[in-house]
Amino acid sequence: MAKVLCVLYDDPTDGYPKTYARDDLPVIDHYPGGQTTPTPKATDFTPGHLLGSVTGELGLRRFLEERGHTLVVTSDKDDNDGSGSVFDRELPDADIVISQPFWPAYLTPERIAAAKNLKLAVTAGIGSDHVDLDSAIARGVTVAEVTYCNSISVAEHVVMMTLSLVRNYLPSHQVVLDGGWNIADCVARSYDLEGMHVGTVAAGRIGLAVLRRLAPFDVKLHYTDRHRLPREIEEELGLTWHESSQDMAPHCDVVTINAPLHPETEGLFGDELLGAMKRGAYLINTARAKIVDRDAVDRALRSGQLAGYAGDVWYPQPAPADHPWRTMPHHGMTPHISGSSLSAQARYAAGTREILESFFDGTPIRDEYLIVDGGALAGTGAHSYSTSTTT
Numbered sequence: 051m052a053k054v055l056c057v058l059y060d061d062p063t064d065g066y067p068k069t070y071a072r073d074d075l076p077v078i079d080h081y082p083g084g085q086t087t088p089t090p091k092a093t094d095f096t097p098g099h100l101l102g103s104v105t106g107e108l109g110l111r112r113f114l115e116e117r118g119h120t121l122v123v124t125s126d127k128d129d130n131d132g133s134g135s136v137f138d139r140e141l142p143d144a145d146i147v148i149s150q151p152f153w154p155a156y157l158t159p160e161r162i163a164a165a166k167n168l169k170l171a172v173t174a175g176i177g178s179d180h181v182d183l184d185s186a187i188a189r190g191v192t193v194a195e196v197t198y199c200n201s202i203s204v205a206e207h208v209v210m211m212t213l214s215l216v217r218n219y220l221p222s223h224q225v226v227l228d229g230g231w232n233i234a235d236c237v238a239r240s241y242d243l244e245g246m247h248v249g250t251v252a253a254g255r256i257g258l259a260v261l262r263r264l265a266p267f268d269v270k271l272h273y274t275d276r277h278r279l280p281r282e283i284e285e286e287l288g289l290t291w292h293e294s295s296q297d298m299a300p301h302c303d304v305v306t307i308n309a310p311l312h313p314e315t316e317g318l319f320g321d322e323l324l325g326a327m328k329r330g331a332y333l334i335n336t337a338r339a340k341i342v343d344r345d346a347v348d349r350a351l352r353s354g355q356l357a358g359y360a361g362d363v364w365y366p367q368p369a370p371a372d373h374p375w376r377t378m379p380h381h382g383m384t385p386h387i388s389g390s391s392l393s394a395q396a397r398y399a400a401g402t403r404e405i406l407e408s409f410f411d412g413t414p415i416r417d418e419y420l421i422v423d424g425g426a427l428a429g430t431g432a433h434s435y436s437t438s439t440t441t
Contacts, residue, residue, distance in 0.1 A: 051118045052410070053167070055144035057137055057155035058104045058174075060125045066105040070392065073098025077396045080198045085418075088196075088404040092397040101395040102150065108174055108399040110148075110406070117410065127155040138164075146170045146409070148402060152386040154180035154367055162189055170409055174402045175200060175389050178421050179311045179338060186422045193422035194415055196401030197430075198255060200389035204336050205259035207362065207388035208306050212264070214382050215332045215358035216243050216304070239357070239380075244268045249302040251295050251318075252309035253279055256336075260306055261287055274298045299323055304332045307361075311338035319343065324350045335361035336388045348378045356380070362388045 073096060079087035100106045104125050114121045122144075126136035137155050141147070145167045149155040157171055162185040171181050173195035186193050214220055222236035248264055249272030250257040258279070261271050265287050273279070274292040284291065292298035295318060299305055305327065309315050319333065320343040327333075333356055335342055344365070350356040360382030364373065367386055375383050389398075401419070408415045420429025 051120065052145040053120045053122065053140075053143055054110070054114055054146045054148065054406075055137070055140050056108065056110065056121060056123045056148040057127050057153065058102060058106070058108070058123060058125060058150060059153035061103045061105050062100070066103065067100060070098040070100075075393070077393050078202075079397060080202055082198070088397075088400040089407070090400055090403060092400040095396040095399050098392055099396075100392065101399045102152070102174070102390050106395075108148070108402055110399075110403060113403060114406075119410075125153065127153070141165045141168075143167055146172065146406070148172045148174055149180065150390070151175045151177040151180070152367070152390050156366075157181040157186070159185040162186065162191065170194070170405075172402055172405050174398045175394075176204075177310070177338070181421075183422055183427070187425055187427070190425050191422065192409075192415070192420070192424075194405050194419045195421060196398045196405070197418045199397040199401050200391070200394035201255040202259055203391045203394040204256050204308075204388045205263055208256075208260045208308070208334055208336055209263050211334050211336070211360035211382055212248070212304055212306065212332070213243060215334075215360050215380075216241050216246070220382055243304075246270070246303040247272060247301055248304040248306070249273060249292070249298045251298070251305065251307045251315075251341075252337075254308065257306075257308035258283070260308060261289065272298050272302055295319075296323060296326065299327045302331060303328060304334065306334040307337045307341055309337050309341065311340055315341045317341070317343055319346070321346045321349070324355060327355070329355055330357040332356065332358045332360075335359070335363060337363060339363045339365040339367075344374065348374045351378050351380050358382065360384075362386050 077092045079092050081087050095101060095109050101109050104123050107123050111121050122140050124136040129135050129138060141161060142164055144165055151173060159182050162182060168191050170192045176195055176197060176199060178193055178195050181193050218236060218240040225232050225236055244267055247270045250260055251274055253273040253275045265271060271287055272290045272292060274295055278291055318341050324346055347359050351359055358380045362384040363386055375381060405415055405419055417429045422428060
């Protein structure tokens with residue numbers, strides 16, 4: 051029987067809710083091209099339940115314990131006081147580790163070496179760069195994530211952040227909270243999105259979904275990707291393709307980053323590329339924090355080179371209280387929440403259970419879920435990864 055160690059974010063500060071008012075909303079599985087949805091389907095997990103926090107347990111406890119397995123759930127993943135985290139104490143005899151991109155339990159080479167029984171690392175979401183893939187390959191640990199589960203959730207977050215920055219929504223809302231009515235202060239940095247040039251770095255599942263959702267705003271759309279989209283999609287959306295981010299960025303009023311973190315993208319948006327953008331452009335990053343240079347973004351906002359920066363990815367996560375992105379001007383940062391809406395939680399909980407079912411039953415894990423298997427990068431899920439990717 052297996053020991054499953056699951057690291058999830060904390061419950062709400064006012065206690066764990068059992069349901070929400072709109073638990074009748076549909077949960078749509080996003081599995082394109084006629085592929086089957088997870089078994090069980092996301093709709094088997096009651097919409098409106100907070101599955102992603104420690105009390106929600108991804109809905110896994112009954113499923114695992116009925117099969118005789120042990121489930122340990124904790125939010126304590128970092129050794130902040132020298133006494134060791136619950137995660138580190140429970141890891142040595144764990145067979146399976148489940149973590150989230152939003153609250154990553156970093157599986158470093160040292161932790162993987164300490165986990166003598168580890169056979170499977172599952173990301174409840176998309177993005178497994180918190181796992182040292184080289185070490186997983188060397189140790190024969192399978193790494194899997196729930197591909198497609200929250201792509202649309204993140205794409206919607208990108209559109210929200212784009213509008214929030216361009217229309218100067220957040221400072222205007224703060225005026226209301228402060229009891230003011232300073233209209234000139236609110237509109238002095240507010241524009242229409244219509245007619246702007248908007249580009250995405252990468253046009254995969256999330257990037258293409260962003261382009262489709264922005265097209266009705268009558269913007270001029272650009273993209274760069276190692277794999278050029280089919281001509282019919284370019285014509286449908288009126289896309290302009292660029293060979294690189296360096297080629298695209300100077301043309302855009304808004305740039306959104308939807309690429310995975312790997313050696314080619316780490317530190318991509320530093321002083322040089324930020325300086326090549328239009329003065330007063332906006333940058334949206336819901337991908338990974340290390341794709342941009344932390345301090346270069348701060349400098350660009352303070353100098354006016356960037357008019358705004360928004361994202362929900364930080365390094366490390368959670369970000370320390372003195373992280374400069376908390377206090378830099380003209381930002382719209384959130385904690386890492388874009389892919390953890392209640393709808394997305396139902397999908398990644400279902401996908402996590404499907405991966406576990408396949409593992410326990412000895413049947414193949416869905417190909418698009420696999421990142422590492424059999425001592426090598428594996429599956430279509432590994433399309434966005436290379437070794438030496440871990441953060």
